[in-house]
Amino acid sequence: MLPTGCSRRLVAELQNAxxxxxxxxxxxxxxxxxxxxxxQAWEPKETPxxxxxxxxxxxxxxxxSACTPSPQDLQELELLTQALEKAARVRKGISKAxxxxxxxxxxxxxxxxxxxxxxxxxQASRRAGSHASQTKPPKGIRQTRVPAKNLxxxxxxxxxxxxxxxxxxxxxxxxxxxxxxxxxxxxAAQAPEAxxxxxxxxxxxxSSAQTSDSADAAATAKAQFLQKMQTASGWPxxxxxxxxxxxxxxxxxxxxEELMADPEDWAQxxxxxxxxxxxxxxxxxxxxxxxxxxPAAGEQLLRPWPEGRLPRASSPCGGGxxxxxxxxxxxxxxxxxxxxxxxxxxxxxxxxxxxxxEKVLLAELLPAVSKPEVLGPRWPALCRAVHSLLCEGGKxxxxxxxxxxxxx
Amino acid sequence: xxxxxxxxxxxxxxxxxxxxxxxxxxRTLPAGPSPETFRRAxxxxxxxxxxxxxxxxxxxxxxxxxxxxxxxxxxxxxxxxKSALRSQGYPxxxxxxxxxxxxxxxxxxxxxxxxxxxxxxxLEQLLAQSRVRLGDEMPVCECEALASPGPPxxxxxxxxxxxxxxxxxxxxxxxxxxxxxxxxxxxQCALLGQIHLxxxxxxxxxxxxxxxxxxxxxxxxxxxxxxxxxxxxSENARLEAALEWRRREQDTVLGASQPTFLPRSxxxxxxxxEPVARELQALWEQLQEAVExxxxxxxxxxxxxxVGDRGPAWSAARRALDEVVGRDLAALQRAWxxxxxxxxxxxxxxxxxxxxxxxxxxxxxxxxVIEALRTQEAHLEVVLRQLQGHCRQELARLARALPGLxxxxxxxx
Numbered sequence: 001m002l003p004t005g006c007s008r009r010l011v012a013e014l015q016n017a018x019x020x021x022x023x024x025x026x027x028x029x030x031x032x033x034x035x036x037x038x039x040q041a042w043e044p045k046e047t048p049x050x051x052x053x054x055x056x057x058x059x060x061x062x063x064x065s066a067c068t069p070s071p072q073d074l075q076e077l078e079l080l081t082q083a084l085e086k087a088a089r090v091r092k093g094i095s096k097a098x099x100x101x102x103x104x105x106x107x108x109x110x111x112x113x114x115x116x117x118x119x120x121x122x123q124a125s126r127r128a129g130s131h132a133s134q135t136k137p138p139k140g141i142r143q144t145r146v147p148a149k150n151l152x153x154x155x156x157x158x159x160x161x162x163x164x165x166x167x168x169x170x171x172x173x174x175x176x177x178x179x180x181x182x183x184x185x186x187x188a189a190q191a192p193e194a195x196x197x198x199x200x201x202x203x204x205x206x207s208s209a210q211t212s213d214s215a216d217a218a219a220t221a222k223a224q225f226l227q228k229m230q231t232a233s234g235w236p237x238x239x240x241x242x243x244x245x246x247x248x249x250x251x252x253x254x255x256x257e258e259l260m261a262d263p264e265d266w267a268q269x270x271x272x273x274x275x276x277x278x279x280x281x282x283x284x285x286x287x288x289x290x291x292x293x294x295p296a297a298g299e300q301l302l303r304p305w306p307e308g309r310l311p312r313a314s315s316p317c318g319g320g321x322x323x324x325x326x327x328x329x330x331x332x333x334x335x336x337x338x339x340x341x342x343x344x345x346x347x348x349x350x351x352x353x354x355x356x357x358e359k360v361l362l363a364e365l366l367p368a369v370s371k372p373e374v375l376g377p378r379w380p381a382l383c384r385a386v387h388s389l390l391c392e393g394g395k396x397x398x399x400x401x402x403x404x405x406x407x408x
Numbered sequence: 409x410x411x412x413x414x415x416x417x418x419x420x421x422x423x424x425x426x427x428x429x430x431x432x433x434x435r436t437l438p439a440g441p442s443p444e445t446f447r448r449a450x451x452x453x454x455x456x457x458x459x460x461x462x463x464x465x466x467x468x469x470x471x472x473x474x475x476x477x478x479x480x481x482x483x484x485x486x487x488x489x490k491s492a493l494r495s496q497g498y499p500x501x502x503x504x505x506x507x508x509x510x511x512x513x514x515x516x517x518x519x520x521x522x523x524x525x526x527x528x529x530x531l532e533q534l535l536a537q538s539r540v541r542l543g544d545e546m547p548v549c550e551c552e553a554l555a556s557p558g559p560p561x562x563x564x565x566x567x568x569x570x571x572x573x574x575x576x577x578x579x580x581x582x583x584x585x586x587x588x589x590x591x592x593x594x595x596q597c598a599l600l601g602q603i604h605l606x607x608x609x610x611x612x613x614x615x616x617x618x619x620x621x622x623x624x625x626x627x628x629x630x631x632x633x634x635x636x637x638x639x640x641x642s643e644n645a646r647l648e649a650a651l652e653w654r655r656r657e658q659d660t661v662l663g664a665s666q667p668t669f670l671p672r673s674x675x676x677x678x679x680x681x682e683p684v685a686r687e688l689q690a691l692w693e694q695l696q697e698a699v700e701x702x703x704x705x706x707x708x709x710x711x712x713x714x715v716g717d718r719g720p721a722w723s724a725a726r727r728a729l730d731e732v733v734g735r736d737l738a739a740l741q742r743a744w745x746x747x748x749x750x751x752x753x754x755x756x757x758x759x760x761x762x763x764x765x766x767x768x769x770x771x772x773x774x775x776x777v778i779e780a781l782r783t784q785e786a787h788l789e790v791v792l793r794q795l796q797g798h799c800r801q802e803l804a805r806l807a808r809a810l811p812g813l814x815x816x817x818x819x820x821x
Contacts, residue, residue, distance in 0.1 A: 007570035014578040021585040028592045031621065035599040038624050042606055206532060206651055222526040240497060244684045246744040252691055254740055259698060261790055266710060267729065267783045273702045274733040280695040282741060287688050290681060329616075329771025330546060330757035335601030337774050338759070342546065342593045344781040350586050351788035358795045366802055372810055380813060383803065385572045388818075390799035394579040396818035403812050 006364045013360050017353055247286050255279055354393065361390055429656035435649035436531055438466050438538060449514035460517035461486050461510040467524065467534060468492040482510040493520060531650045540639050543758030544600055544620040548731070548777055604761035616760055728776035732784050 002010070258276055263269040332338045365386045372379040380400045388397045427443060434440040441459040448456035465485035469492070480488070486508050493503060503520055506513035524530050600621065607619035610627075619627070626633045757772065807815050 001569040001571055002575075004568055007568070010575055011570055011578070014575065014582065018578065018582055018585060021582065021589060025585065025589050025592065028589065028596055032592060032596050032599065034625065035596060035603060035621055038603060038621060038628070039599060041628075203647065206535075206647060206654070225522065225526050240499075241681060241684060243495075243497065243744050244681075244688070247741075248684060248687045248691060250740060250744060252687075255691070255695060255698070257791060260794065261787060264786070267725065267779065268786060269702075269706060269709075270726070271729050271733055271783050271787065273699070273706055274729060275736065276695055276699045276702060278733055278737040280692060280699055282737065283688055283692045283695060287685070287692065290685050290688065328757045329760050330548065330774060330777070331760050331762050331771050332774035333761070333763055335598050337778070338601055338761075339594050339597040341774050341778050341781070342597050343590060344778060344785060345546075345548070346586075346590055346593055348781055348784050348788060351785065351792060355788060355792050355795065358792060358799075362795065362799055366799070369803070370806065372806065379810075382572060383806070385576060387800075387803050389572075389576065389579060391796045391803070392818060393796075394576055394583070396820070398818050399816040401814040401816065403814055 002365075002368055006368060010361065010364055013357060017357060020353075244286055244290060247282075251279055251283055251286075358390065365390060429653060432649045432652035432656065436535070436646045436653055437463060438534055439463065446518065449518040452513075452515040454512055454514065456514040457512055457517065458482055458510050460514050460521070461489060464489045464493075464517060464520060467521075467530065468496075483508045486510045496524075498523060531653065535643075535646060535650060538643075540636065540643050541756075542620060542622050542636075543616075543760075544604075544622070545756035546759055547756040548735075548772070600759065601761065604759070616758075618761060620758070724773070724776050725779055728772070728780035729783065731772075731777075732780040736784070 255276070258272055258279070261268075261272060263272050332341065369375070369379065369383050369386050372383075375382060380402075384398060384400055388394055430443045430446050434443050434446065439462070441456070441463055445456045445459045449460055461482060462485060465480075465488055468489055486506075490504055490506075498520060500516070500519070503513065503516045506516060603621055603624060604618045607624055608617060610619050611617055611623070622636075626636055760771065804815075807813065
């Protein structure tokens with residue numbers, strides 16, 4: 001048994017760790033649900049999750065039937081293609097002539113109805129959801145550039161796709177994305193895009209309004225205000241001193257960690273160097289703040305206080321203090337790459353947590369086993385448990401044998 | 409840019425401009441109190457106090473407001489505000505002395521708000537925090553997750569001794585949860601990859617190229633689309649109000665005469681600063697030495713990778729390292745200064761699946777981040793191993809002190 005205070009703290013820490021893990025899991029589950037639902041519409045035969053519409057027969061069929069379409073299918077396809085081409089031509093003709101809402105509405109509905117009629121039987125086995133969205137009258141639509149250009153072809157491919165899928169052709173897999181673009185006109189796609197663009201304008205204005213502040217009268221007024229507050233309330237507050245002390249000790253700890261580490265490759269070496277430089281800059285900032293708080297104390301330091309250089313000077317990614325207005329991009333080229341990235345990120349988070357827990361456990365448990373005489377016969381068991389927790393991450397255990405005098 | 413400036417603020421201008429400025433401020437703040445509340449607060453009216461406590465709570469609590477934090481009582485919120493202001497370095501003690509029930513101190517709260525606004529881009533940060541996100545975002549750094557350990561669990565209920573086996577069980581549970589998390593994360597990445605692949609060519613913004621989950625949902629579900637539109641509209645309204653506020657900022661006389669009302673707090677005095685100052689100075693010198701030594705070693709070992717060398721592979725990897733180190737240090741700084749910190753572009757980034765190989769394009773490449781993360785992982789593993797090694801040594805020392813026991817390490821050691 002562990003002493004009360006120690007127990008409480010350790011349990012609290014571990015519980016904290018568990019809770020933060022659970023929170024992440026919850027968030028992930030939420031986005032997983034959405035993503036799974038979206039993909040079900042594209043690949044219903046792959047999902048084992050229960051579906052409202054009965055499709056098991058179709059699934060079997062799809063899986064067991066031939067991979068190549070029969071001649072009958074090809075013929076059907078040909079007819080379909082022709083019908084769609086005609087519809088597309090009609091629509092193109094109308095939208096070229098007009099270009100404003102009314103004709104495009106009409107044309108969209110013309111285009112929408114033949115495919116929906118034709119594809120309705122083909123997709124009778126599909127989810128009710130996607131079905132509904134196809135036949136919904138498109139309202140308030142202004143054709144966007146992308147769908148308008150691609151739609152005729154998409155429609156062709158999409159219905160062809162539907163037929164293929166019904167026969168279970170595997171070759172059609174790469175196309176489902178295009179197929180689903182027929183849903184594009186059935187929602188007000190244009191309006192949000194328009195707002196996105198408008199929104200960007202405002203964010204840009206805001207950030208430029210803010211950065212130009214530095215040369216402004218407002219900035220000086222603000223600085224004066226802050227100064228007044230600082231002097232009116234008396235400095236340096238005990239909190240400030242405490243913070244600086246804490247900063248000092250944390251920085252020192254971190255420095256020692258870095259100095260202890262033995263870099264194995266150039267990247268680690270460079271990282272170490274950058275970290276040390278960054279630490280130095282931060283110490284410089286603290287000294288600067290100190291000097292601001294108490295110019296007299298600053299004078300007693302014989303050296304001029306240091307101009308630390310922030311290690312971020314070379315970064316191209318903004319580097320400003322402002323919250324960035326446009327979402328920055330992270331480009332990846334394959335799901336495997338994304339998975340690696342996500343896995344590494346989680347691993348780093350987990351290691352961070354483990355290190356923190358290790359330090360806490362160390363601080364509490366080592367003293368608990370340091371007095372074998374107090375614990376008596378229970379000491380080896382406790383020691384074994386502590387060893388496993390602290391040195392093996394709780395995964396492995398050592399064995400302790402009592403060396404008794406041999407019985408003669 | 410078309411900023412309207414008032415270079416000479418006459419009294420008439422001021423009286424006209426101030427209410428408008430306040431109105432703009434109240435439109436842009438989240439759950440903003442009405443301009444009337446601000447006016448009352450200036451006269452230290454007690455009715456305005458609860459609204460301002462709530463506002464400060466909303467402004468100071470990290471992350472988006474969720475059900476849990478919103479349902480905290482006014483007292484709990486007031487306490488949280490006080491501690492948050494303290495940790496941000498708010499200089500006035502008077503606020504800390506206000507009663508917790510949130511019934512007083514509206515003028516002090518107004519002052520605190522003015523201080524927060526003066527200190528940094530508060531409004532922009534709030535707006536950025538709550539902005540409508542259309543893309544699939546993935547945070548590249550972990551500082552958000554680590555910074556706030558969450559409110560301390562109230563009353564563990566585990567009063568008393570705890571068997572170490574309970575701790576072992578908790579650790580095992582934690583390991584299991586992490587494994588689950590990893591598996592779910594892998595699944596999510598696979599699904600995202602697929603969705604991005606399937607919606608190739610759908611996005612009107614060519615640089616993105618494909619839709620995100622939110623956008624795909626938007627297209628599937630017109631009702632959701634309308635909701636999103638509404639959210640974007642309200643965000644725009646807030647942005648416009650924030651712009652308005654920025655334009656009129658110098659007209660506000662929020663803090664001009666306020667500080668004189670603050671009572672003087674006892675000064676710890678300059679004496680307390682000296683030891684800290686000395687320590688910091690010593691630390692700085694040590695770091696200076698270490699940096700110079702490492703830099704010299706680096707230059708000796710890698711003469712080809714000089715600072716001037718800007719080969720593409722080198723600079724991309726170096727950029728990524730810079731970012732990782734920067735975030736690392738910012739997280740460190742958060743330990744004693746949650747408010748400030750090294751200014752880094754943090755936060756989640758929108759995922760974009762692309763085959764483009766163009767270097768130096770917009771956005772960070774996953775490969776660079778992976779490299780940087782691997783370095784960080786290696787470093788953390790070293791730290792963990794060292795800690796474990798230290799424990800092993802300590803326990804071995806204890807074991808040696810007691811004869812009569814044979815210690816057999818676990819297999820593989």
